[in-house]
Amino acid sequence: MKKSRQLIVGVLVTLLALASGIYIGLAPQGQPAQTLNVPPEAIKYFFSTNLKDHEGKIQKHEQWRGKILVVNFWASWCPPCREEMPYFSRLNSKYAGNGVQFVGIALDSADNVTLYSKSNPMSYPLLVAENEGSELTRKLGNSRLALPYTLVLGRNAEPLLIRTGHLPEQELDTLLQKVSGG
Numbered sequence: 197m198k199k200s201r202q203l204i205v206g207v208l209v210t211l212l213a214l215a216s217g218i219y220i221g222l223a224p225q226g227q228p229a230q231t232l233n234v235p236p237e238a239i240k241y242f243f244s245t246n247l248k249d250h251e252g253k254i255q256k257h258e259q260w261r262g263k264i265l266v267v268n269f270w271a272s273w274c275p276p277c278r279e280e281m282p283y284f285s286r287l288n289s290k291y292a293g294n295g296v297q298f299v300g301i302a303l304d305s306a307d308n309v310t311l312y313s314k315s316n317p318m319s320y321p322l323l324v325a326e327n328e329g330s331e332l333t334r335k336l337g338n339s340r341l342a343l344p345y346t347l348v349l350g351r352n353a354e355p356l357l358i359r360t361g362h363l364p365e366q367e368l369d370t371l372l373q374k375v376s377g378g
Contacts, residue, residue: 232355238335239353245332247301247323250309255323262351264296264376269333269345271304272312276362277344281318283365287372288320294376303329303343350375
């Protein structure tokens with residue numbers, strides 16, 4: 197009786213492991229793009245706000261109106277955020293001549309952002325939102341306040357892409373090439 201019970205448990209564990217492996221193997225990799233339902237008033241609010249950059253200079257978001265804008269909410273303590281930033285910097289340089297602008301908004305302290313930017317210079321502005329950033333990212337569709345969170349706005353401030361979690365470089369490059377004519 198004891199051996200048959202062990203056999204049944206062993207078979208069940210094996211089947212569960214096999215089913216888990218099949219599920220993981222068939223699951224799509226990365227996070228899918230989210231529904232583009234950012235309310236127009238949230239985008240209007242974004243362009244009406246100002247944040248300081250990591251050097252303490254006030255940056256008006258209005259200055260980027262009319263550009264293809266990649267807004268990335270991040271933090272220095274967030275590994276996937278730090279992973280994205282070098283290729284965001286490369287893509288910002290690659291598409292700057294085509295009217296594309298990246299902006300990093302840190303839900304982090306000014307000291308952490310300054311320290312991070314000294315050892316990891318970026319080709320785009322790093323703004324410090326601290327606590328204010330939670331309201332801003334929530335209004336722009338990030339209700340869970342997850343990081344990284346990226347929003348791509350077209351030249352007319354229409355949402356083109358929203359992503360919670362890591363955004364693959366090739367996916368973003370393909371989108372920017374398509375919408376910027378580059």
